[in-house]
Amino acid sequence: MAEQSADAVLERAAALCARRGVRLTAQRRRVLEILCASARPLGAYDILDAMREGPRGLAPPTVYRALDFLLEQGLVHKIESLHAFVGCHHPEHPHASQFLICDTCGTVTEIENEGITRSLGSAASASGFRPARPVVEVIGICSGCAKSDPDASPRTTGGRT
Amino acid sequence: MAEQSADAVLERAAALCARRGVRLTAQRRRVLEILCASARPLGAYDILDAMREGPRGLAPPTVYRALDFLLEQGLVHKIESLHAFVGCHHPEHPHASQFLICDTCGTVTEIENEGITRSLGSAASASGFRPARPVVEVIGICSGCAKSDPDASPRTTGGRT
DNA sequence: GGTGATGACGCTACAATATAACCTAATTGA
DNA sequence: TCAATTAGGTTATATTGTAGCGTCATCACC
Numbered sequence: 363m364a365e366q367s368a369d370a371v372l373e374r375a376a377a378l379c380a381r382r383g384v385r386l387t388a389q390r391r392r393v394l395e396i397l398c399a400s401a402r403p404l405g406a407y408d409i410l411d412a413m414r415e416g417p418r419g420l421a422p423p424t425v426y427r428a429l430d431f432l433l434e435q436g437l438v439h440k441i442e443s444l445h446a447f448v449g450c451h452h453p454e455h456p457h458a459s460q461f462l463i464c465d466t467c468g469t470v471t472e473i474e475n476e477g478i479t480r481s482l483g484s485a486a487s488a489s490g491f492r493p494a495r496p497v498v499e500v501i502g503i504c505s506g507c508a509k510s511d512p513d514a515s516p517r518t519t520g521g522r523t
Numbered sequence: 524m525a526e527q528s529a530d531a532v533l534e535r536a537a538a539l540c541a542r543r544g545v546r547l548t549a550q551r552r553r554v555l556e557i558l559c560a561s562a563r564p565l566g567a568y569d570i571l572d573a574m575r576e577g578p579r580g581l582a583p584p585t586v587y588r589a590l591d592f593l594l595e596q597g598l599v600h601k602i603e604s605l606h607a608f609v610g611c612h613h614p615e616h617p618h619a620s621q622f623l624i625c626d627t628c629g630t631v632t633e634i635e636n637e638g639i640t641r642s643l644g645s646a647a648s649a650s651g652f653r654p655a656r657p658v659v660e661v662i663g664i665c666s667g668c669a670k671s672d673p674d675a676s677p678r679t680t681g682g683r684t
Numbered sequence: 685g686g687t688g689a690t691g692a693c694g695c696t697a698c699a700a701t702a703t704a705a706c707c708t709a710a711t712t713g714a
Numbered sequence: 715t716c717a718a719t720t721a722g723g724t725t726a727t728a729t730t731g732t733a734g735c736g737t738c739a740t741c742a743c744c
Contacts, residue, residue, distance in 0.1 A: 385740090387692070406730070421695055426731065431692095442603040443658050445701095445730060462652045471650065477642035482661055485636040490666025491623045497604050499658040500643055505651025546711085548721070567701070582724060587702065592721095606701060606730095 368398040371449060375437050378453060384435065393428040394449060397438055402468045403446035441470060443499050448472070458482070458496045464504035466511070471504070529559040532610060536598050539614060545596065554589040555610060558599055563629045564607035602631060604660050609633070619643070619657045625665035627672070632665070 375394055379386040386394075396412045397404060404412075410425045429447060432438040436453045440446070441461060448461075448470055458479050462471040478498060486493045536555055540547040547555075557573045558565060565573075571586045590608060593599040597614045601607070602622060609622075609631055619640045623632040639659060647654045 385692080389693075420693095422731070423695080423733090424693065427693075442660070460646070462647060462650060462654075464652075465655065471652075473646055473650070475642060475646040478639065478646060481636060481638035481642045482659070485621070485634055485639060486623060486661055486663065489623060489632065489634070490669065491625075491632075491661070491663055492666075492669050493623075493661045493663040494626065495662040497658065497660040497662065498643070499603070500647055500652070500654045501656040501658065502647065502652055502654040505653075508651065508653050546721080548710095550722070581722095583702070584704090584724080585722065588722075 368395060371398050371451070375435075375453065378437070379435065382435070384431075389424060390428045390431050393425060394432055394437055397432075397447055397449040400449075403441050403444055403448045403470050405444075405446045409447070439472070441499060442497050443501060444470075458498065460496075460498040461500065462504065463499055463501045464507055465501055466503055466507040469504060529556060532559045532612070536596075536614065539598070540596065543596070545592075550585060551589045551592050554586060555593055555598055558593075558608055558610040561609075564602050564605055564609045564631050566605075566607045570608070600633070602660060603658050604662060605631075619659065621657075621659040622661065623665065624660055624662045625668055626662055627664055627668040630665060 376386050392413060393409055396409050406425050413420050438447050438449050439459045457474050460473045460475055460478055462473060482496050537547050554570055557570050567586050574581050599608050599610050600620045618635050621634045621636055621639055643657050
């Protein structure tokens with residue numbers, strides 16, 4: 363996510379980890395760095411490739427372990443419908459993960475919509491369901507792409523899944 | 524989904540397809556049947572196994588092709604966070620797909636919450652985003668599991684992804 | 685400074701999910 | 715009936731994610 367300086371995000375992540383008594387090791391930091399430097403979500407193997415550009419050859423478990431850590435700490439999010447990961451902009455406070463995913467240009471926008479959060483909560487409690495991890499991913503076409511191609515239709519099948 | 528007679532669902536699916544002029548072939552019907560008979564979401568390879576119990580040996584593309592068709596027709600839904608599929612209860616009218624997924628017993632409940640739909644819509648339009656396919660999957664613990672084990676904590680990592 | 689416990693990582697192998705590509709068979713519409 | 719279209723069979727392979735094990739680093743404590 364390039365909208366904030368990656369440095370700033372990294373710095374805040376380090377502070378957060380220190381405060382929580384967990385270790386932001388070199389590998390974990392590197393993965394976070396790569397994710398923050400990307401404007402779009404990256405697959406685990408994309409990250410792996412990026413890390414291999416350095417000296418050493420790494421294997422998938424290294425990346426997945428770093429991602430597990432970063433997910434637990436709320437420093438990155440997983441986009442389930444893309445099998446991909448993005449850096450989080452505001453890891454300081456817990457929040458639902460809600461995303462707008464452009465099917466044309468691939469950019470992902472994290473939103474924090476109180477209405478969605480509230481509706482989800484009341485829908486869950488109406489059925490006695492105890493929510494732990496909400497996944498909200500709206501796939502569609504972002505305003506930029508809609509403008510440049512007003513007739514664009516999503517690659518995604520149907521509209522009624 | 525066993526809450527409605529699978530026969531009834533199948534019958535309505537056939538009628539829908541006829542009305543739409545698309546073909547609910549034997550393979551497609553079989554996949555839908557298997558999904559409707561299951562109380563829980565099934566992976567593509569689970570379906571494949573179930574289909575292999577008959578005479579012939581089938582390959583993955585057969586199942587994935589049938590699933591693509593059923594998804595397009597809104598007869599099944601994909602649960603992104605589980606890489607699995609469920610039959611849809613009310614394919615007649617288009618609807619957002621919203622699910623409560625129990626992390627303990629694995630059951631998936633499809634809900635249709637007007638508030639969620641509305642919030643998603645307004646959040647999207649606020650950013651000029653044209654939504655095509657909303658993915659709403661709340662992972663947590665269902666009321667039944669919460670009752671039988673009040674301290675159950677989700678298998679899912681963290682609460683703050 | 686040792687030392688044992690724990691956590692992080694390298695590495696190999698493999699499991700699970702999904703698709704490409706090509707060909708044959710069935711169905712449709714004229 | 716025949717050409718066009720759609721569905722399905724088959725092989726191979728791509729993509730995503732884990733298990734399991736050994737080694738090294740770090741930390742708490744003596």
